[in-house]
Amino acid sequence: MKIKYFFLSVLVAATFTVVGGNAQAAQAPIKQVKSAKGKVSGANVFNRLLKKEKQRNAPPPEDGIHDPANDGTHVLQPPLIAYDGLPKTEFGNYVDWVKALNDGLLKPRYDRFDPTVEPLVMDLDIVREVKASMPDVVFPHKPHTQWLHCSNCHPKIFIPQRKANVINMSAILLGQKCGVCHGKVSFPITTKSCTKCHSKPKPADWKPPKSEASLKNPWR
Amino acid sequence: MFKSALIGLLSMLAVLVLPQAAQAEYADVVINNYADAAGMRPAVFPHWYHRIRFRCKVCHADLGFKFKAGGNKITMAKIIDGKFCGACHNGEISWSVENCGMCHSGIPGTPTQIHGSTVQRLVAPTYKSLSKPKPAK
Numbered sequence: 001m002k003i004k005y006f007f008l009s010v011l012v013a014a015t016f017t018v019v020g021g022n023a024q025a026a027q028a029p030i031k032q033v034k035s036a037k038g039k040v041s042g043a044n045v046f047n048r049l050l051k052k053e054k055q056r057n058a059p060p061p062e063d064g065i066h067d068p069a070n071d072g073t074h075v076l077q078p079p080l081i082a083y084d085g086l087p088k089t090e091f092g093n094y095v096d097w098v099k100a101l102n103d104g105l106l107k108p109r110y111d112r113f114d115p116t117v118e119p120l121v122m123d124l125d126i127v128r129e130v131k132a133s134m135p136d137v138v139f140p141h142k143p144h145t146q147w148l149h150c151s152n153c154h155p156k157i158f159i160p161q162r163k164a165n166v167i168n169m170s171a172i173l174l175g176q177k178c179g180v181c182h183g184k185v186s187f188p189i190t191t192k193s194c195t196k197c198h199s200k201p202k203p204a205d206w207k208p209p210k211s212e213a214s215l216k217n218p219w220r
Numbered sequence: 221m222f223k224s225a226l227i228g229l230l231s232m233l234a235v236l237v238l239p240q241a242a243q244a245e246y247a248d249v250v251i252n253n254y255a256d257a258a259g260m261r262p263a264v265f266p267h268w269y270h271r272i273r274f275r276c277k278v279c280h281a282d283l284g285f286k287f288k289a290g291g292n293k294i295t296m297a298k299i300i301d302g303k304f305c306g307a308c309h310n311g312e313i314s315w316s317v318e319n320c321g322m323c324h325s326g327i328p329g330t331p332t333q334i335h336g337s338t339v340q341r342l343v344a345p346t347y348k349s350l351s352k353p354k355p356a357k
Contacts, residue, residue: 049343058243065244065330067261072321079245079268092246092336093268108275112282112313119275147271149281175339180287183338185247185267185276190338 056094057083090192097186098143121145126162127200133208136200139178147186244335249289252332255324262326263294265305283307290332 059078060066087096111117126139172179252262299306
C-alpha cells in the first residue's frame with residue numbers, strides 16, 4: 001500500500017517534469033521505457049546512455065550552475081531574450097554567430113574602448129584532404145579573423161604553414177588543435193555540425209583506401 | 221502511508237526545483253580556484269553575453285586571458301588592479317566590482333569547468349583519462 005502511494009507520487013512527479021520542464025524545450029526528453037510486465041531487469045532500460053538537453057538556453061536560475069538563492073542570479077539576462085532575432089543553428093548556443101555577424105545583427109567591439117576599430121580580416125581558405133570518406137576540411141581564415149587575432153592561433157596552436165600541422169579528429173575531440181575552441185566556445189562537434197568543417201565534397205571517383213589487414217587477408 | 225506520499229511529493233519538488241547542470245548555457249565558465257575556500261560562491265562567466273559585445277580578441281589577445289578554464293588564476297587583488305575582469309568591470313566600461321553577486325552567482329561547490337562542452341557530453345568521461353599521470357620515462 002505504502003509503496004503504491006510512493007510510486008503514484010513519483011509518477012506524478014515524472015509527469016510534472018515532462019510537462020513543466022518542457023515549456024520551452026524544443027525536443028521531448030527521452031522516456032526510459034521498461035518492460036511492461038516489469039519482469040526484465042531494470043538494467044535493460046531503453047536509452048541507457050543517451051544524453052539530451054531538457055531545455056535549451058535555460059534562464060540562469062534554472063540552469064544548474066547559478067545559485068537561485070543568490071539575488072544577483074535573478075538580475076542576469078536569460079539567453080533567449082538576447083538571442084531574439086538572431087539566426088539559429090542546431091548546436092552550441094543554438095545561434096549562428098558567423099551569420100549574425102555577417103548580417104550586421106551584432107557588432108561586437110574589436111577594441112575594448114573604441115567601437116569604430118575594424119578587425120584585421122584575412123580571406124584565405126586552407127583545404128585539408130581527409131584520409132577517410134568524410135568530405136575534405138576547409139579551414140576559412142575569414143570568420144576566424146573576424147573574431148580572433150592571428151596570435152590566438154599562431155604559432156602556439158598552429159604553425160602558420162600549410163600541412164605543417166598534424167590534425168586529427170581524436171585530438172580535436174579531446175580539446176586540442178581546432179578543439180581548443182570548437183567544442184568549448186565556438187560551435188561544438190556533433191553529428192549536425194560535421195559538415196561545417198568537412199565542407200568540400202570528395203572527387204566523384206574517390207574510393208576509401210583499403211587497410212593493410214584487408215589487402216593481406218588470407219581468407220579472402 | 222502519508223509519509224510515503226510526502227516523500228514522493230518531496231521527490232517531485234526536488235525534480236522540479238533541483239536544476240541540472242546539463243542545462244547550463246553552452247560556454248558558461250564556472251571559476252572556482254579560490255572562491256569556495258574563501259566562503260564566496262564560485263564566479264560564473266557567460267561567454268555568450270560577452271561575445272555579443274566584444275570579439276574574442278579583446279579578452280584573449282589584448283587582455284591576455286589564456287584559453288583554459290581556471291588557468292588564469294584570477295583573484296580580487298588582480299581585478300581591482302584593472303586586470304582580467306577588472307579591465308572592464310571598473311564602473312567605466314561596465315558595472316564595477318562592488319556588485320559581488322553578479323559574478324559570484326554559482327552554486328557553492330561547483331568545480332571549475334566550461335559547460336556544455338563536447339568532452340563533457342561524451343558518453344565515456346575523457347577528462348579523467350587525459351589527466352592521468354604520464355608514466356615516468
